[in-house]
Amino acid sequence: MQKWLAISGMVSVIWWWIVVIVLAAMWPGYSHISQWMSELGGYGSPVALLFNVLGFIVTGLLMIAFGYGVYRGSDAKVGSFLFVLMGVVVFMEGFFPWPGTPFTEMIHDSIFIIGAIAVNIAMFAFSRSFKRDERWRSIWGYTLFSGIITLILFMVINFQYYASAWLEFAGLTQRIWMLILMQWIFVMAFTLFRLSES
Secondary structure, three states: OOHHHHHHHHHHHHHHHHHHHHHHOOOOOOOOOOOOHHHOOOOOOOOOHHHHHHHHHHHHHHEEEEEEHHHHHHOHHHHHHHHHHHHHHHHHOOOOOOOOOOHHHHHHHHHHHHHHHHHHHHHHHHHHHHOOOOOHHHHHHHHHHHHHHHHHHEEEEEEEHHHOOHHHHHHHHHHHHHHHHHHHHHHHHHHHHHHHHH
């Protein structure tokens, strides 16, 4: 079972990017540089239903499964709980499109912030736990570095969104943030997979 929970983490990363790239290509004029990824699931998007289901809901479920796998396969209980919380947030975002109604946008924004803060705290908690666990020690420094970079980029994203600054690069900033985050998830999932094989 542990092996499949690890695989769900690796699949969640690959699956997310496939969905984003393919569905963006199905929306003529969509820009990866200036548009948020959530816009693929928002009102007016020709691929909204597909993105909300395949992007948010499916990816969220895969992340929840992986978070449970890390909980079972490490001593990092706090980090695992917070990672699962992030998976729940990703899942829930599929039900609250952005852009949408004022209500759905408020919920989408709020849970995004909760999920982003949760995963950043999780990264620091994982780093601390991994440093003490010889099974995971090889990625503790990488986890810490990824946490610092994603935190900085998260603050930049919030500045862009709430200050309406540099919006022509909003999509690019968000994708760099997501790429670093997802790469870390893949590395952690691969580590769990390797441990399940030993």
